[in-house]
Amino acid sequence: xxxxxxxxxxxxxxxxxxxxxxxxxxxxxxxxxxxxxxxxxxxxxxxxxxxxxxxxxxxxxxxxxxxxxxxxxxxxxxxxxxxxxxxxxxxxxxxxxxxxxxxxxxxxxxxxxxxxxxxxxxxxxxxxxxxxxxxxxxx
Numbered sequence: 001x002x003x004x005x006x007x008x009x010x011x012x013x014x015x016x017x018x019x020x021x022x023x024x025x026x027x028x029x030x031x032x033x034x035x036x037x038x039x040x041x042x043x044x045x046x047x048x049x050x051x052x053x054x055x056x057x058x059x060x061x062x063x064x065x066x067x068x069x070x071x072x073x074x075x076x077x078x079x080x081x082x083x084x085x086x087x088x089x090x091x092x093x094x095x096x097x098x099x100x101x102x103x104x105x106x107x108x109x110x111x112x113x114x115x116x117x118x119x120x121x122x123x124x125x126x127x128x129x130x131x132x133x134x135x136x137x138x139x
Contacts, residue, residue, distance in 0.1 A: 001102065001115055002038065005105045007068065007069060008068060008139055009061050009065055009068025009069060009070070009134050010066045010067040010068060011053060011064065011065055012064055012066055013060045013061045013062070013064075014028075014031075014034045014036060014037040014058060014061070014064055015031075015035055015037070015060070015061065015062060016036070016037065016056040016057065016058055016059065016060050016061075016062040016077065017031040017032070017033065017036040017038045017058065017081065018039070018058050019038065019057050020040065020052060020055065020057070020058075020062060020099075020101055021041060021055045021056065021057050022041065022055070023052055023055070023073075023098060024052055024053070024055045024061055024073075024098060025051055025052065025053075025070070025071045025072055025073040025123055026039060026040070026051070026052050026073050026097075027039075027048040027049075027050070027051055027052075027093075027094035027098050027099070027100060027109065028039060028048070028049055028050065028064055028098070029038035029041070029047065029048050029049050030049055030050070032094075033092070036092075037049060037062050037064060038063060039097075039098040040052035040087075040094040040098045041094075041096055041098070042093075042094055042095050042096040042097075047107065047109075047131050048081065048093065048109045048131065049064060049066065049131065050054060050064040050065050050066040050070075050109075050128060051064065051065045051071075051110075051126075051128060052065075052066075052069045052139075053070070053081055055086075055106050056105070056126075063110070065128050066128065067081075067128055067129070067130065068127070068128055069113070069125060069126070069127055069128075069133050070110075070125070070126060070127075070128050071123045071124070071125060071126075072092070072099075072100040072123065072124055072125075072126045073099045073100065073121075073123055074086060074092070074100040074101065074116050074121070074124050075095065075099050075120070075121045076092060076138060078085075078087075084101070084118070085102065085115065085116060085117050085118045086100075086102045086104040086114075086115060086124065087102075087111045087114040087115050087128050087132050088112060088113065088115050089111060089112060090102050090111070090112045090115060091103050091104070091108035091111060091135055092108060092109065092110045092111070092112050092126060093106065093107060093108045093110075096108060099121075100126065101122075103135075104135065106134070106135070107133065107134055108126065108129070108133055108134070108135060109129065109133075110126035110127055110128045110129060111125050111126060111127045111129060112125075113125060113126055113127055114126075114127040130132065
């Protein structure tokens, strides 16, 4: 059954710094206050921490998948600064609005386990990897 999620994952609880109730499966980063997380803002911002697993309002507990298999809100939209589809096995990171996108030549945060066409918005399965991993050509 391809819809089955198994194995081990590492989740950690933080505090949402804003209303993230519509941001389940988006990337988050460390907030400006210790213990808080904020919506991730892409490669130019601080490194993404993990993928939000729940839908907290400001001040509520935000459960973040730090490592392991997760769903990820993703896009293949030009407005998100990428025209690249996501293929199975591609490196993915976070775009400017916290959704995942195909990345090349930079830090990536997950490996796509499903594909997504250009111009499509969906939730795909990914493997979240330790923060700061770089593509081989950058090492």
